[in-house]
Structures are given as structure tokens and as C-alpha cells.
Amino acid sequence: xxxxxxxxxxxxxxxxxxxxxxxxxxxxxxxxxxxxxxxxxxxxxxxxxxxxxxxxxxxxxxxxxxxxxxxxxxxxxxxxxxxxxxxxxxxxxxxxxxxxxxxxxxxxxxxxxxxxxxxxxxxxxxxxxxxxxxxxxxxxxxxxxxxxxxxxxxxxxxxxxxxxxxxxxxxxxxxxxxxxxxxxxxxxxxxxx
Amino acid sequence: xxxxxxxxxxxxxxxxxxxxxxxxxxxxxxxxxxxxxxxxxxxxxxxxxxxxxxxxxxxxxxxxxxxxxxxxxxxxxxxxxxxxxxxxxxxxxxxxxxxxxxxxxxxxxxxxxxxxxxxxxxxxxxxxxxxxxxxxxxxxxxxxxxxxxxxxxxxxxxxxxxxxxxxxxxxxxxxxxxxxxxxxxxxxxxxxx
DNA sequence: GTCTATACAAGGATAGAC
DNA sequence: GTCTATCCTTGTATAGAC
Numbered sequence: 001x002x003x004x005x006x007x008x009x010x011x012x013x014x015x016x017x018x019x020x021x022x023x024x025x026x027x028x029x030x031x032x033x034x035x036x037x038x039x040x041x042x043x044x045x046x047x048x049x050x051x052x053x054x055x056x057x058x059x060x061x062x063x064x065x066x067x068x069x070x071x072x073x074x075x076x077x078x079x080x081x082x083x084x085x086x087x088x089x090x091x092x093x094x095x096x097x098x099x100x101x102x103x104x105x106x107x108x109x110x111x112x113x114x115x116x117x118x119x120x121x122x123x124x125x126x127x128x129x130x131x132x133x134x135x136x137x138x139x140x141x142x143x144x145x146x147x148x149x150x151x152x153x154x155x156x157x158x159x160x161x162x163x164x165x166x167x168x169x170x171x172x173x174x175x176x177x178x179x180x181x182x183x184x185x186x187x188x189x190x191x192x193x
Numbered sequence: 194x195x196x197x198x199x200x201x202x203x204x205x206x207x208x209x210x211x212x213x214x215x216x217x218x219x220x221x222x223x224x225x226x227x228x229x230x231x232x233x234x235x236x237x238x239x240x241x242x243x244x245x246x247x248x249x250x251x252x253x254x255x256x257x258x259x260x261x262x263x264x265x266x267x268x269x270x271x272x273x274x275x276x277x278x279x280x281x282x283x284x285x286x287x288x289x290x291x292x293x294x295x296x297x298x299x300x301x302x303x304x305x306x307x308x309x310x311x312x313x314x315x316x317x318x319x320x321x322x323x324x325x326x327x328x329x330x331x332x333x334x335x336x337x338x339x340x341x342x343x344x345x346x347x348x349x350x351x352x353x354x355x356x357x358x359x360x361x362x363x364x365x366x367x368x369x370x371x372x373x374x375x376x377x378x379x380x381x382x383x384x385x386x
Numbered sequence: 387g388t389c390t391a392t393a394c395a396a397g398g399a400t401a402g403a404c
Numbered sequence: 405g406t407c408t409a410t411c412c413t414t415g416t417a418t419a420g421a422c
Binding site: 032112114160170 | 307
């Protein structure tokens with residue numbers, strides 16, 4: 001569905017530049033407030049040219065979600081290199097805390113996107129839902145390996161805790177909220193093992 | 194700042210109807226996707242007439258926030274009638290669970306509004322922030338009365354848990370997520386006392 | 387005070403030159 | 405394959421009749 005590299009002649013990854021720019025700008029400004037011109041500028045591509053690569057704004061949003069999905073896959077791959085499920089979960093949390101300044105300014109990339117797409121008529125909300133589900137599934141496996149029979153519920157609770165603290169960190173513009181919640185969650189993981 | 198009843202001659206609460214309609218429609222459709230025509234239709238007021246009561250769309254958003262603030266005040270007043278802090282917190286959670294179908298369709302009214310206003314240039318995000326802070330403050334007092342020295346952190350964690358499960362309930366369109374998390378949070382409250 | 391008609395701006399999308 | 409010019413729709417806001 002997505003041609004990762006050049007298709008015919010030139011275009012040294014303009015499509016990829018546009019997708020990456022979309023992911024960034026849509027997160028920072030929100031879907032509705034972002035214009036095609038904004039994305040084109042960020043990708044350093046003339047406005048009219050955008051339509052050669054993406055027929056509609058929706059396709060651009062879809063490409064942005066793809067980018068997020070790939071980022072998630074990369075993160076999970078890195079986490080899976082760690083030896084124990086407890087370490088993997090705590091490394092996930094540490095990653096969230098590291099990104100706290102982004103959360104202060106723009107919230108969680110996935111969460112804000114999911115909230116916004118829910119209000120749109122297109123079927124893109126299902127695509128983000130799949131992304132979120134994938135993260136919960138991975139988290140559930142970690143809790144299972146920890147021997148918890150209520151792994152699904154705990155996984156949902158952990159991801160929800162992150163989504164929620166992202167909203168508060170963003171709304172109250174206070175990175176320390178994320179730091180404190182990260183500490184609390186790590187203690188909680190330790191108490192389960 | 195807000196004239197609650199009629200000012201001069203007639204208008205049997207048109208302003209109030211518009212504010213209530215704004216609160217409802219802005220939550221359901223999102224701020225950016227909602228047009229003045231949408232709000233006018235919901236309030237059963239002709240479009241052009243809107244500007245007699247609110248000079249800009251932003252003033253309408255402000256009025257919607259005011260409505261939410263009053264709703265919150267009413268809820269807190271009702272909760273304060275309960276005898277113990279533990280019961281008050283669990284009643285708060287029960288209220289969230291009751292509203293789960295709304296969460297499935299549109300997410301948390303306050304949380305989605307906060308996320309969206311963050312992306313706008315106007316200073317309205319500070320107004321929602323005050324609302325959120327008020328709820329956290331009240332929650333903190335309950336934990337303090339329970340004798341917890343880490344009351345602030347627990348209050349933030351509880352409100353974050355709700356914000357987060359609202360995002361997930363909405364994104365995954367599953368009311369049971371809210372039910373399960375509600376149970377978990379109530380057990381947690383009980384374990385603190 | 388109430389409502390209609392309309393000005394004005396912005397943004398998504400397309401046609402077609404190069 | 406690249407880019408410019410432009411059409412068309414939608415939505416905010418205002419002028420002014422009633």
C-alpha cells in the first residue's frame with residue numbers, strides 16, 4: 001500500500017518526507033488546524049505538488065499514522081531486547097518520562113490523534129485503534145510473563161495511566177507530573193513481581 | 194462577566210440555551226469541526242442572531258467552559274454531602290462509570306476540550322486548566338483526610354487514570370474498559386484506608 | 387431585539403503548463 | 405514528475421432591514 005522508496009524516476013523520498021512532516025505537524029497543531037500548506041512547508045515541498053503523492057488530506061493523515069505505527073514497532077523491538085518483563089515495562093515507562101517536554105507542549109502523539117480522529121467522519125479512527133491495541137497487547141504479554149492472571153486489565157490500566165498523565169501534563173503544562181507518575185508506576189511494577 | 198438572566202427586554206434565556214448547546218455540540222463534534230450554524234441549530238436560534246449574544250466563536254467556547262465549570266461545582270457539592278472521604282472518592286468513580294456510554298462515543302468532556310484548546314492560539318486553555326486543577330484540588334483534600342501525606346500525587350494519579358481510561362474507552366469503543374478500571378480504582382481506594 | 391443577506395477569508399482540491 | 409494558477413466550498417463575521 002505504501003511505496004517506501006522511489007517508484008519510477010526521481011523523487012528522493014519526497015513521499016517519505018511528506019509523511020514524516022505530516023506526523024510531526026499533525027501532532028503539534030492538531031489535525032483540523034493543520035493545512036496542507038503547513039505540511040508542505042515542513043517537508044520543503046511546493047503545495048501543489050503534494051497532491052501528486054497524496055490524493056487527499058486524509059491519505060496524508062493515514063501516512064502519518066503509518067509513521068507512528070513504525071515508530072512503535074521500533075520501540076517494541078528495542079524493549080524486547082531486555083531480559084525480563086519487569087525491566088521491559090519499566091523501560092517503557094522511562095521512555096515516556098524522557099518525552100515529557102513533548103507531552104507538556106503537545107500531549108501524547110497517539111492519544112491526541114486518536115481523540116481527534118474520533119470526531120471525523122472518515123474510518124481512520126479504526127486505524128489508530130489498531131495501533132493502541134497493539135501496544136496494549138504487548139503490555140499484556142509482559143504482565144502475563146510476570147505470572148499475572150489479570151494481565152489484560154493491568155495492561156489497560158498502565159496504558160491508561162500514561163494517556164491520562166499525558167493529558168494532565170499537557171493541560172497543566174507541568175513536566176513534573178509525568179516524572180512523579182513515572183516513579184509511582186515503576187514502584188507499582190516492582191510491587192507486582 | 195456573564196449575565197445569567199435576561200438583560201433588558203425579552204430573550205427568555207437564549208443566551209443560556211446557546212451556552213448549553215455549545216457545551217454539548219463542542220463535546221460531541223470537537224471545537225474545530227463545530228460551526229456556529231451547528232450550535233445555533235441545537236439551540237434553536239437563527240444563525241445570524243448568535244452574534245447578538247456572543248461576538249465571536251471564542252466567546253461561545255468560553256461560555257461552554259463556564260457551563261462545564263458549573264456542572265463540576267454541582268457534582269462536588271453533591272459528593273461533599275457524603276460522610277467519609279473514601280465514600281466521596283468512590284462515588285466520584287461511580288459517576289464516571291455511569292457516564293461510560295458518553296465516553297465511548299465522545300470521550301471525557303473536559304479532557305477532550307483541554308486537548309483541543311491546547312492547539313489553539315487563544316488563552317482559553319488556561320481556563321480549562323483551572324477547571325482541571327479545581328477537581329484535582331478537591332481530590333487531594335479527600336486523600337489528605339484519609340491521612341495520606343502523598344495526597345497530591347495520589348489525586349493526580351486518580352484523575353489521570355480517569356482521563357486515560359476515557360481516551361481508551363473512546364478509542365477502542367468499549368464501555369467495559371471503564372467498568373473494569375472503575376472496579377480496580379475502588380479496590381485501590383479501599384486498600385488505602 | 388430579531389433575523390436575512392452577504393461580504394470576506396481560508397483551505398481543499400483540480401487543470402494544465404512546463 | 406514538478407509546479408502554478410485557480411476554482412469551489414465552507415465558515416466567520418458584519419451590515420442593515422424589519
